[in-house]
Amino acid sequence: MAKLKQKKARGKKVKAFLEFEELIRSLKLLIALALLITSIAVTAAGFRNLDRPLTNIVVKGKFSHLDQQVLISILTNELQGGFLSLDLRELKLIIETHPWIRQVTLTRQWPSTLTAEVSEEVPIARWGKHAFLNYQGKKLEMEHSRTLKSLPELQSPFVSSEQMMQQYQVLTQQIASTGLIIERLVCDSNGLWSIFTSEGFELIVGRDQLLLRMRRFVLAWNFGLDTRLHAIKRVDLRYPNGLAVSWKNQSLDAPETRTISYIPTVSFVQRPA
Incomplete structure (x- = not known):
């Protein structure tokens, strides 16, 4: 009988202890939750205080x-x-x-x-009459001003502004050794490329093999074409092995064709395609 009473007493103590532990856990959770809410409130208040209007x-x-x-x-x-x-x-x-x-x-x-x-953005060239292009060919809309009038003009109904700028940069590099400057670059509706130079004459480059033809022109220029710079009206590069020069002077108006090889000679060849 006494042992039974002792067992019941121990059971009550264990139960009371477990209930006490549960209460402690609940209190801890409540305290943690209160601290979290307080922290959030303080942080939000601090953020609002730091998040001042930009004046x-x-x-x-x-x-x-x-x-x-x-x-x-x-x-x-x-x-x-x-x-x-x-x-x-x-x-x-x-x-x-x-x-x-x-x-x-x-x-x-x-x-x-x-x-x-x-x-x-830095405008590199004029695009038609109402825009400019940067070095990537991106259009920059604005009215033309006197300060930008000296920029080269790129014009084409055939290719995009990005393609025109890329071709302009390549051709500028090709012609740089001659001292000539591209003032106007045109690609017409048939895909024909033409260059108008700072010295007032036109280079008809053609539809294909542009780099090869430009190298041929540079070679002819260095072989003496530059000595007649001011007499040149037009240079046609659309020949298989040479180029044709038209002169400003009417007495020299008959086209002259130079065949470019290791030793430059002057000859007349077939008409360009």
Whole structure:
């Protein structure tokens, strides 16, 4: 009988102990939850305190064609968020859609300043009458100005602006050793390429084998064609082994064809295709 009572007493103690442990666990969970809520509230309050409105916009860069105030206006209109919440990556993508902005780097400066370092697009050539092209052939829309009038003109209804710029750069390299400058490059609706040089004469390059024909012209130029520079009206490169020169002077107006080989000679060959 006594042993039974002792067993019951021990059972009550164990039960009380387990209940106490459960209570402690519950209290710990409540305390942890309270601490978490407090931490979140403090963090949110701190974030709100740090996420101040951006009240100062600083734009850096060299601008020749882009209006700095226009850029500041674009930045102001696109600001969505405060010092911390502003998505700089998204804003960068929006700003770089402007045709005259090549690249922009955005940085925050405490407490409420946004700095934009801008690289402006550089026009390399005129594209028709109403646009310019950068070095990649990307169109830059703006009205022509006197400061850009000296840029070479690229024109074609046949190929894209990107292809025209690529071909312009290649042909410029080919002709560089002659001292001539390409003032106008045209690819017509039939795919015929023509160059108008700074010395006032035209180079008819043709539809294919452009690099081979340009090398042939450079060779002829170095073999003495340059000595009659001011008399040249037109040079036709569409011959299998040479080129034809038309002269400004009417007495020299009969086309002269030079066959280019290791030893240059002058001869008349078949008409160009």
